[in-house]
Amino acid sequence: MDLGGVQLTNEKKAEVMAQVKQQIAIANLQETIQKMTEKCFNKCIPKPGTSLSGSEQKCVAMCMDRYMDSLNLVSKTYSHRIQQEAGRIQ
Amino acid sequence: MSFVDSGLNFDDGSISTSGLKANSNKDLEDFLMLEREKAKMTAQMFEFNDICWDKCMTDKPGQRLDSKTETCIVNCVDRFIDISMFIANRLTQRTNGLD
Numbered sequence: 161m162d163l164g165g166v167q168l169t170n171e172k173k174a175e176v177m178a179q180v181k182q183q184i185a186i187a188n189l190q191e192t193i194q195k196m197t198e199k200c201f202n203k204c205i206p207k208p209g210t211s212l213s214g215s216e217q218k219c220v221a222m223c224m225d226r227y228m229d230s231l232n233l234v235s236k237t238y239s240h241r242i243q244q245e246a247g248r249i250q
Numbered sequence: 251m252s253f254v255d256s257g258l259n260f261d262d263g264s265i266s267t268s269g270l271k272a273n274s275n276k277d278l279e280d281f282l283m284l285e286r287e288k289a290k291m292t293a294q295m296f297e298f299n300d301i302c303w304d305k306c307m308t309d310k311p312g313q314r315l316d317s318k319t320e321t322c323i324v325n326c327v328d329r330f331i332d333i334s335m336f337i338a339n340r341l342t343q344r345t346n347g348l349d
Binding site for chain 2: 166167168173176177180181184188191195199200203204219222223225226227229230231233234235237238241242
């Protein structure tokens with residue numbers, strides 16, 4: 161990585177790291193919201209009416225929680241698999 | 251975000267720059283490299299979830315993920331990884347066979 165030969169102070173480095181972390185967190189949140197909206201719209205609003213019905217809202221609320229459950233399960237399964245594969249190589 | 255970190259534990263917890271030599275940006279470079287790897291895995295996780303949600307969430311969302319759906323998601327991720335490795339291996343073998 162080329163930082164242009166510039167030597168950063170420890171304070172500046174810590175600042176850059178914190179900024180990167182924050183930007184990644186925001187990007188992850190945006191991705192989650194976008195995917196969640198897409199999945200739950202498809203799941204709960206098969207035929208869009210003139211307004212959101214009570215049951216549609218209930219479905220979306222439930223769907224949001226299940227989406228997070230699913231994401232967590234995928235994350236757990238994926239990281240478990242990575243550890244397994246890493247162990248196989250060693 | 252906590253849910254992303256919960257499963258993929260690549261975090262070292264704290265960032266320490268105090269003990270390192272002042273004339274090196276290596277700590278920052280290492281940090282950025284690690285963050286890039288983590289971002290790749292997060293993107294992969296979203297892709298898996300995209301595919302497996304569509305495959306496994308066949309009913310209307312309920313009070314919790316039922317065990318059938320949970321099993322389906324776990325198998326879906328594992329089999330998807332199997333297939334991607336299978337395809338990569340088979341293509342490598344074919345390419346080598348042409349030599």
